[in-house]
Amino acid sequence: MSNLLASPTTLWLTGATSGIGKAVAEALLEEGHHIIATGRRKEAIEELASKGKGKVTVAPADTTSTSDLERVRGQLEENAPVQLAILNAGTCEYLEISDYRASVVEKNIMTNVVGTAHSVEAVLPSLRAARKKGLEARLVIVSSSAWWFPFGRAEGYGASKAALTYFAQSLRADLAREGIDVTVVSPGFVKTPLTDKNDFPMPFLISAEDAAQRIIKGLKKGKAEIQFPKRFTWMLRVLGNLPQGIIDRMAASMARDQNQQQENSR
Ligand SMILES: NC(=O)c1ccc[n+]([C@@H]2O[C@H](COP(=O)([O-])OP(=O)(O)OC[C@H]3O[C@@H](n4cnc5c(N)ncnc54)[C@H](OP(=O)(O)O)[C@@H]3O)[C@@H](O)[C@H]2O)c1
Incomplete structure (x- = not known):
């Protein structure tokens, strides 16, 4: 168990302007926490702030x-102590194999890996300061289960999330002795x-609000x-093992179907 979020907590949340991050922000504001909210779109953060009762x-x-x-x-x-950072900002760009562009891989890696690594640099002093006061501190990194199976077109996205998971788990090892917990x-x-924007079937799709509740419950x-x-992540675990x-045969067959569908829709 964790005492974080059991009473009003100050946290940093990236990707707070849309989707999962916005749903997490709204749920945590409802519980009375203080959110330092980040995203590129200032007006979207201001809209969140207008509903956030000064929080x-x-x-x-x-x-x-x-x-x-x-x-x-x-x-x-300025807002110390910050005990929790949820680094959720991310992108998902798919590759078109017939028009291979390394820039697609670069974009995924820049936002999902390099952007998160820089975010850790920004928040680590605050988490360390919280620990010095004897408070609990946790770094949360939103990765994905997508990389557990080699899906076609996901070369860039999957590679970025595989790298991000490794990055987070390695940080967990290094930060353990300081008592800063890391959640993936x-x-x-x-x-x-x-x-x-996905044009393929998405099994076991859930709502952003449901995802937010599962994240908060886990934290x-x-x-x-x-x-x-669980139904989806277990299925991926089994397939990936x-x-x-x-x-390779399954992945190639799925990629072939997807590429065919893409060509037919043009
Ligand atoms: N949706 C899914 O099925 C799914 C599955 C697995 C993992 N995830 C992960 O969950 C996270 C949130 O995804 P989502 O589905 O909620 O997507 P989303 O609705 O597109 O939200 C992405 C968020 O990230 C922010 N963002 C993107 N690039 C940024 C940058 N360079 N600097 C600052 N903020 C940036 C966006 O804000 P601005 O546009 O205001 O910058 C937005 O708030 C991502 O890391 C994603 O990979 C999603």
Whole structure:
């Protein structure tokens, strides 16, 4: 169990302007927590703040910009103690294999991995300061379960989330001796503007509000790994543990169907 979120807690949330992050923000505001809210769209954060009864600090930033994050770092320090950081900002760009562009891979890696790594640099001093006061501190990184199976077109997104999960779990090892906990969140499909553009079936799709509740419940339990929905993540785990030859044949067949559908829709 964790005492975090059991009483009013100050936290930093990135990607607070849409989808899962917005739903997490709304649920946590309802519980009376104070959110330092980040995203690139300042007006969307201001809209959240207008409903937040003075409990939202507007902290717009592009998490791939070190100068933006330097400003947010100041806001985090002004609002001490910050005991919780939920690094959720992310993107999902798919590759078109017939028009292969390395820039798609780069964009996923820049936002999902490099942006998150810079965000950690911005918040770590605040989490350390909280620990120095004897308070609990937790870093939460929103990854994905998508990389557990080699889905076609997801070269960039899957690679970024595989790297992000490794990054988070390695940080967990290093930060353990300081008593800063690290949680990795690995959702399946969640209905958000990010997945609304998908043109393929999304099994066991859940709402952003449902995802937010599962994340908050997991954090209150002090979980190191939060994975949902279970039916989807178990299915992926089983598929991902099959012999490589079988995985390759299944993945190639799924990718072929998808590419065919894409061509037919043109
Ligand atoms: N939806 C799913 O099925 C699913 C599944 C697994 C994992 N995830 C992960 O969950 C997280 C949230 O996804 P979502 O589905 O809620 O997507 P979303 O609705 O598109 O929200 C993405 C959020 O990230 C912010 N963001 C993106 N790039 C940013 C940048 N460079 N700097 C600052 N903020 C940035 C966006 O804010 P601005 O536009 O205001 O910058 C927005 O608030 C992502 O990390 C995603 O990979 C989602």
